[in-house]
Each structure stands twice: as structure tokens, then as C-alpha cells.
Amino acid sequence: MNLQVNSSVHPYSIIIEPGSRKQLYEYIIEQTKKHPTSFLVITDDCVADLYLEEVLNSFPNHIRVETSIVPHGEKAKSFQQYENLLTAALQFKLDRGAMIIALGGGVVGDLAGFVAATYMRGIPFVQVPTTLLAHDSSVGGKVGINHQLGKNMVGAFHQPSLVLYDPELLMTLPEHEWRSGFAEVIKHGFIADKEFLEWLRRNVTSFQHWDMNILSEMIYRSIAVKAKIVEEDEKEAGNRAFLNFGHTLGHAIEAELGYGEITHGEAVAIGMKFALAVSEKVFHVNLNYETYLKMLESLGYDLTIPDVNIHKLLDRMKVDKKSYNQSIRFVLLKEFGNPELIEITEEILLEELSMKKGG
Amino acid sequence: MNLQVNSSVHPYSIIIEPGSRKQLYEYIIEQTKKHPTSFLVITDDCVADLYLEEVLNSFPNHIRVETSIVPHGEKAKSFQQYENLLTAALQFKLDRGAMIIALGGGVVGDLAGFVAATYMRGIPFVQVPTTLLAHDSSVGGKVGINHQLGKNMVGAFHQPSLVLYDPELLMTLPEHEWRSGFAEVIKHGFIADKEFLEWLRRNVTSFQHWDMNILSEMIYRSIAVKAKIVEEDEKEAGNRAFLNFGHTLGHAIEAELGYGEITHGEAVAIGMKFALAVSEKVFHVNLNYETYLKMLESLGYDLTIPDVNIHKLLDRMKVDKKSYNQSIRFVLLKEFGNPELIEITEEILLEELSMKKGG
Ligand SMILES: NC(=O)c1ccc[n+]([C@@H]2O[C@H](COP(=O)([O-])OP(=O)(O)OC[C@H]3O[C@@H](n4cnc5c(N)ncnc54)[C@H](O)[C@@H]3O)[C@@H](O)[C@H]2O)c1
Numbered sequence: 001m002n003l004q005v006n007s008s009v010h011p012y013s014i015i016i017e018p019g020s021r022k023q024l025y026e027y028i029i030e031q032t033k034k035h036p037t038s039f040l041v042i043t044d045d046c047v048a049d050l051y052l053e054e055v056l057n058s059f060p061n062h063i064r065v066e067t068s069i070v071p072h073g074e075k076a077k078s079f080q081q082y083e084n085l086l087t088a089a090l091q092f093k094l095d096r097g098a099m100i101i102a103l104g105g106g107v108v109g110d111l112a113g114f115v116a117a118t119y120m121r122g123i124p125f126v127q128v129p130t131t132l133l134a135h136d137s138s139v140g141g142k143v144g145i146n147h148q149l150g151k152n153m154v155g156a157f158h159q160p161s162l163v164l165y166d167p168e169l170l171m172t173l174p175e176h177e178w179r180s181g182f183a184e185v186i187k188h189g190f191i192a193d194k195e196f197l198e199w200l201r202r203n204v205t206s207f208q209h210w211d212m213n214i215l216s217e218m219i220y221r222s223i224a225v226k227a228k229i230v231e232e233d234e235k236e237a238g239n240r241a242f243l244n245f246g247h248t249l250g251h252a253i254e255a256e257l258g259y260g261e262i263t264h265g266e267a268v269a270i271g272m273k274f275a276l277a278v279s280e281k282v283f284h285v286n287l288n289y290e291t292y293l294k295m296l297e298s299l300g301y302d303l304t305i306p307d308v309n310i311h312k313l314l315d316r317m318k319v320d321k322k323s324y325n326q327s328i329r330f331v332l333l334k335e336f337g338n339p340e341l342i343e344i345t346e347e348i349l350l351e352e353l354s355m356k357k358g359g
Numbered sequence: 360m361n362l363q364v365n366s367s368v369h370p371y372s373i374i375i376e377p378g379s380r381k382q383l384y385e386y387i388i389e390q391t392k393k394h395p396t397s398f399l400v401i402t403d404d405c406v407a408d409l410y411l412e413e414v415l416n417s418f419p420n421h422i423r424v425e426t427s428i429v430p431h432g433e434k435a436k437s438f439q440q441y442e443n444l445l446t447a448a449l450q451f452k453l454d455r456g457a458m459i460i461a462l463g464g465g466v467v468g469d470l471a472g473f474v475a476a477t478y479m480r481g482i483p484f485v486q487v488p489t490t491l492l493a494h495d496s497s498v499g500g501k502v503g504i505n506h507q508l509g510k511n512m513v514g515a516f517h518q519p520s521l522v523l524y525d526p527e528l529l530m531t532l533p534e535h536e537w538r539s540g541f542a543e544v545i546k547h548g549f550i551a552d553k554e555f556l557e558w559l560r561r562n563v564t565s566f567q568h569w570d571m572n573i574l575s576e577m578i579y580r581s582i583a584v585k586a587k588i589v590e591e592d593e594k595e596a597g598n599r600a601f602l603n604f605g606h607t608l609g610h611a612i613e614a615e616l617g618y619g620e621i622t623h624g625e626a627v628a629i630g631m632k633f634a635l636a637v638s639e640k641v642f643h644v645n646l647n648y649e650t651y652l653k654m655l656e657s658l659g660y661d662l663t664i665p666d667v668n669i670h671k672l673l674d675r676m677k678v679d680k681k682s683y684n685q686s687i688r689f690v691l692l693k694e695f696g697n698p699e700l701i702e703i704t705e706e707i708l709l710e711e712l713s714m715k716k717g718g
Pocket residue numbers: 044045046047050072073074077104105106107108110130131132133134136137138139140141142143152169170171172173174177180264
């Protein structure tokens with residue numbers, strides 16, 4: 001399956017194809033029409049153990065391919081790793097004709113993408129996502145690292161030259177990583193594609209047993225939503241904010257619990273439940289979303305707001321990167337597929353938080 | 360005087376106006392049509408002592424303006440300073456509506472511009488150049504820092520929202536900084552504007568006594584050359600390479616001597632003399648450039664290739680960032696205003712270097 005994204009810089013393809021990791025080199029040449037002077041594969045230690053060899057074997061012998069491995073997990077999105085990777089690129093004498101390959105989840109994609117964005121003021125890179133969540137992070141060109149004072153505070157927009165998605169890679173993913181990624185999938189249904197939402201309810205009943213066709217179609221349809229939105233609003237001046245559905249509270253929960261305590265998507269799922277309730281209240285509508293909450297719960301999500309101080313959650317929501325001048329801007333739904341970005345008063349949020357907490 | 364640059368991201372103005380530093384705030388509002396939520400002025404300690412107060416006084420009291428001061432000189436273009444400035448921006452709680460002001464020479468412009476390019480994936484910034492060289496560096500959107508393994512190896516393209524040039528600021532510039540900047544001025548004459556070259560020879564006879572009108576016109580005409588080239592080739596895929604005239608050998612000399620031993624422009628001037636000689640040889644033309652060399656010498660330039668190993672110079676030229684696959688690509692002139700980028704054999708360069716060295 002094949003999708004095209006028309007970014008302002010260059011169009012690029014998204015290929016979703018089981019087994020494609022074994023032909024990475026061919027796909028790159030065919031799809032990007034580039035002939036890089038050399039390659040640098042950036043990956044994390046877990047992914048390297050599982051898939052690095054297969055990927056490297058796809059390159060002919062006469063092609064120069066270097067590898068840099070970072071530790072797995074969010075902590076790799078640091079200044080230190082960023083600087084180390086730039087040093088490695090220089091030591092490998094990569095020139096401007098070189099290409100970076102991000103083989104991993106969202107962490108590797110963001111980090112390697114930022115290296116590509118800033119090495120010699122930008123060289124091409126290819127995303128090879130290995131988590132379900134990375135179907136989201138690998139599209140749209142947002143790359144970057146964390147700062148002690150905030151997540152994703154340093155970064156750039158740098159569009160990949162190709163996204164090559166091999167769904168077979170996901171077969172080694174732990175359960176909670178499925179939940180993390182699937183929250184973004186269902187989010188895309190909520191904000192843009194009601195039919196897809198229904199399709200998900202009918203077709204995804206477990207993360208253990210996948211039909212490769214179903215999995216590929218799910219990734220394809222979910223990416224299609226994201227691709228359309230980022231195409232229309234590349235630099236996040238307008239509608240791209242809709243992708244933040246469930247994220248305002250989600251981010252606050254992640255930060256308040258401490259990163260790593262709960263996956264990103266699990267926190268977003270709680271945030272979506274909350275945003276749905278607020279939507280009904282603010283727009284005086286009945287969304288009938290309970291069936292989707294049940295679905296999430298049967299997939300192992302815990303949708304209860306964790307036991308943290310709600311005033312602290314509120315404070316964190318106020319300093320969200322998406323906010324200007326400390327007002328709280330929320331993505332709400334008028335109906336499925338019809339999102340709106342509006343300013344919410346502290347009172348409404350506080351009331352709703354008190355009601356929902358622990359319940 | 361006023362110039363417009365049509366970058367692919369947004370058009371921006373270049374204003375050249377004596378005394379304008381005292382109305383910086385007004386110029387920003389008028390020219391950018393932005394109303395930033397707050398400002399961060401980044402400058403170096405020398406420039407701060409001389410001009411920071413005047414600049415800050417241009418802001419009304421109710422506007423929030425923060426300041427970060429870095430040490431002066433090339434060493435400020437480091438990872439450490441970059442990270443420190445991002446930390447400062449976060450501590451000041453700058454949001455996406457904030458604006459960065461680069462008040463200084465090329466070092467401050469490159470460093471502050473890179474902070475602006477990557478803080479929350481990019482916020483607007485304004486260039487307020489305070490050196491003659493920065494008439495060059497402040498236009499075109501190249502921003503970045505150095506790496507131990509190479510100058511300007513890490514960076515981005517990030518276009519300023521405004522360049523505000525107050526030529527009065529240059530009155531405190533030491534002689535060697537005038538020479539550094541003026542080399543880029545005459546370079547613009549060589550590669551694109553023969554008449555300007557003649558105008559310079561007639562009007563610039565000393566760096567000590569300036570008529571403000573002549574100085575402003577010189578800056579204007581020199582920027583106009585740069586602006587036109589970067590407009591046509593924003594990302595350095597083609598003609599922008601012409602700006603590298605004199606720089607291949609110039610960079611090699613700077614690096615071989617050790618940065619700081621000689622200013623950038625003084626090294627470039629030597630490189631231009633060399634490139635002119637090679638041009639005559641390769642194209643079998645007579646450029647009659649001696650009159651301009653005399654002019655440079657009367658302005659205090661030493662155009663002799665320093666006493667360093669010419670094989671080392673050659674090696675450095677091979678790894679220049681502009682080169683692909685280690686070939687040596689040189690900007691040469693067929694005539695004044697008619698540059699060409701061509702691959703040169705090692706033999707020709709070595710022969711010419713041996714002849715010119717020390718002579
Ligand atoms: N750029 C964007 O637009 C965007 C969007 C959303 C999220 N993100 C970022 O994405 C990151 C989260 O991504 P993630 O959830 O993929 O995290 P991740 O990259 O840390 O991957 C999660 C874990 O799964 C392991 N793993 C990866 N692939 C595997 C596989 N095939 N089999 C077994 N284990 C595997 C990894 O080693 C890691 O330990 C966050 O840093 C977030 O900020 C970015």
C-alpha cells in the first residue's frame with residue numbers, strides 16, 4: 001500500500017508493506033530517486049537486536065552503511081545523544097550527499113530526524129517505523145529532542161524522503177506499546193473518520209492475533225488521516241492542532257506521573273475520554289461514545305484519571321506548548337469527525353476533573 | 360534604504376538606516392506586522408557594553424524583554440552556549456509567540472538564529488547586525504554552530520523576519536574587523552557587479568573616515584548582490600555556491616593557521632587573489648585584477664599565502680563542506696561578474712600554490 005504526502009519542501013511516499021524491511025535499499029533508490037553517497041542507520045539497542053541485521057543485509061556490498069545505536073526509551077531524546085550522533089556522523093565523514101535512516105519507534109525517529117535536520121544544515125532521511133505509535137510520529141516532519149524543562153522543546157520541521165512501514169516488525173511489540181500506538185489510531189477515527197472508527201470496533205478485538213491484511217489496512221487508514229491534516233497545515237498554524245485531541249490532559253498526566261510510568265497513548269486514551277465528556281457538556285450534544293470506551297477497556301486500557309492532584313494537572317495544562325498566554329485551549333468534538341479548537345475556562349475543567357477522577 | 364527578500368517561507372525586509380537601533384521596537388512592529396508576546400535579546404559581552412542599553416530603551420515599558428549575553432568571539436558558537444540559551448528561553452517561559460533578537464556580529468547572528476530555528480521547532484527572529492561582516496551573514500537564513508570536528512557543521516535554514524542594519528554601530532569596529540567584512544563586500548563585486556567594484560575602488564580608500572551616505576550605499580549594494588543570489592537559490596543547490604568565491608582556500612588557511620589567528624575576511628582575500636590567478640590560467644583570460652589587489656593592500660590586507668604546508672592546505676580543500684566525494688570544486692571567474700563552479704585537478708592547484716606561496 002502506498003500513500004503520497006505533498007509537503008511544501010518535497011513530496012514523499014509512505015509505503016506499508018509486510019516484509020519490506022528486507023528490501024530497504026531497493027525501496028529507497030526506487031522511491032526517492034536519490035543515490036546517497038553513504039548511509040547512517042540510527043536505531044536503539046532493542047530494535048538493533050531484533051532487526052538491524054536484516055536491514056543491513058538489504059544493502060549491496062559496495063554501498064557504505066554506518067550504524068549508530070542509542071539506548072532505548074525516552075531518555076535517548078537528549079542533548080547528549082544528539083551531540084554524540086552528530087559527532088559520529090562527522091567521524092564517519094558523512095557529506096551532504098549522505099542519508100540517515102531512522103530504524104525504530106518515535107524516539108529514534110524524532111532524534112535521528114533532528115540529527116538529519118541539522119547536520120550540515122540538513123541532509124535527507126528515511127523513516128523506518130518499528131512501533132505502532134511511530135505510524136503517527138514518522139509522518140509530518142516534526143523532529144526533535146527533550147529538554148529537562150520540557151518534552152519536545154527543541155526541534156525542527158524536517159520532512160522525510162520516504163516512510164517505509166513493515167507491519168511484520170510489530171509482531172515483537174509488547175502489549176503496552178500496542179496500546180500506546182492504538183490510542184493514536186482511534187484518535188484519528190474520532191477527529192476525522194467516523195467510518196474508520198466503526199471499522200476499528202469491528203476489526204480490532206485483540207492485540208495478540210493479527211491478520212496482516214487488517215493490520216496493514218488499519219495503519220494505512222490511520223496514516224491517511226494524519227497525512228491529510230499535516231499536508232493542509234504543515235507548520236501547525238491551524239487544523240494540525242486537532243491532532244492534539246486527548247493530548248492536553250494526556251500530556252499533563254504523563255508529566256505529573258513522571259514519564260515512563262504510563263505510555264503516551266495510555267495517557268492520551270484517558271485524555272480522550274475526558275475530552276469527549278467535556279465536548280458533550282460544552283456543545284450540548286450526545287456523542288454516544290460509550291461503545292468506544294468499552295472497546296478500549298476490552299483492549300486493556302485503564303481509563304480512570306490516576307490519583308494525582310487535579311490542581312497540578314490544571315497548572316500543567318496551562319503551560320502546554322500549544323497554549324498562548326496561559327489560556328487553556330482544548331480540542332473538542334461537535335460530532336465524530338468534526339473537531340474544534342476552543343478556549344475552556346478553568347471552572348469547567350475543574351468541575352469535570354473532580355467528577356471524573358477516580359470514577 | 361530598504362530591500363525586500365522573497366524567501367520561500369516568507370518575504371522579509373532589510374532596512375539600512377543610521378540611528379535605527381534606537382527605534383528597533385517600532386521597526387519590528389511596522390515591518391514584521393507581528394505582535395510578539397515577549398522578546399529575548401541575544402548579544403555578546405562586547406556589544407552589550409556598547410549598545411544594549413540603547414536597544415532596550417527602544418522598547419515600551421509594558422513589553423517584556425529578556426536578555427542573554429554570551430562571551431564574544433567564535434567560541435560562543437558551541438553546543439554549550441546553544442544549550443544554555445535554550446535553557447534561558449525556557450526559564451523565561453518564552454512561548455511560540457515570542458521573538459528572538461540577534462544583536463551582534465555573525466557569531467551572535469548564527470547562534471541566536473539557530474536557537475530561534477529550533478526552540479519549539481522554530482520561532483521568529485530579527486537580525487540586528489553590528490559588524491560589517493554581518494551584512495553578509497545576516498541575510499540568507501543560514502544559522503548554526505560549530506563542532507570540534509568542523510566549523511558550521513550543525514545548523515539549519517531559518518529566515519529572519521527582519522534585518523535592521525544601523526551603520527552607525529560600525530563606528531566602534533576595530534580595523535581588522537573592517538577588513539574581515541570588506542572582503543565579502545568586494546567579493547560581491549567580483550562575482551556579480553563589475554560597476555560596484557569600480558565604485559568601491561573610487562569611494563573606499565580608508566576604514567577610518569566614513570561618510571555615512573557612502574557607507575550605507577556600500578552596505579546596500581553589497582547586500583543586494585547577496586539577497587539576489589540567495590533568493591534564486593535558497594538552499595544552496597546551485598548559484599549560491601558562487602558566494603564561496605575565495606573561500607575554498609580561505610577556509611583552508613583559517614583552519615590550518617587555527618581560528619582567530621587571522622580574520623575570516625583576511626583569509627578570504629588571500630583566497631580571492633589565488634582564485635583570480637587560477638581563473639586566468641584555466642580560462643585563458645586576462646582579468647586585469649591588479650588594480651583591485653592594490654586597493655586591498657592599501658587598505659591594510661596582507662595577501663601573501665601564510666607559511667604553512669601546501670599539501671595540508673590541499674587536503675583541507677578536499678574535505679570542504681561544499682565538496683562531494685572529495686573532488687575539489689572551485690568558484691572561478693570568466694570575467695568580473697561571471698563566475699563558474701568547476702572541478703579543478705590537484706595538479707593545477709598544487710602548481711599555483713607553489714608559485715604563489717610567499718610571493
Ligand atoms: N514527531 C511526531 O510527530 C511525534 C508524534 C507522536 C509521538 N512522538 C514521539 O514518539 C516517542 C514515542 O514513540 P514510541 O512509543 O514508538 O517509543 P519508542 O521509540 O521508545 O519505542 C518504545 C519501545 O519499544 C521498543 N521497540 C521499538 N520497536 C520495537 C519492535 N518492533 N519490537 C519490540 N520492541 C520495539 C523500543 O526499543 C522502546 O523500548 C515520544 O518521544 C514522542 O514524543 C513524536
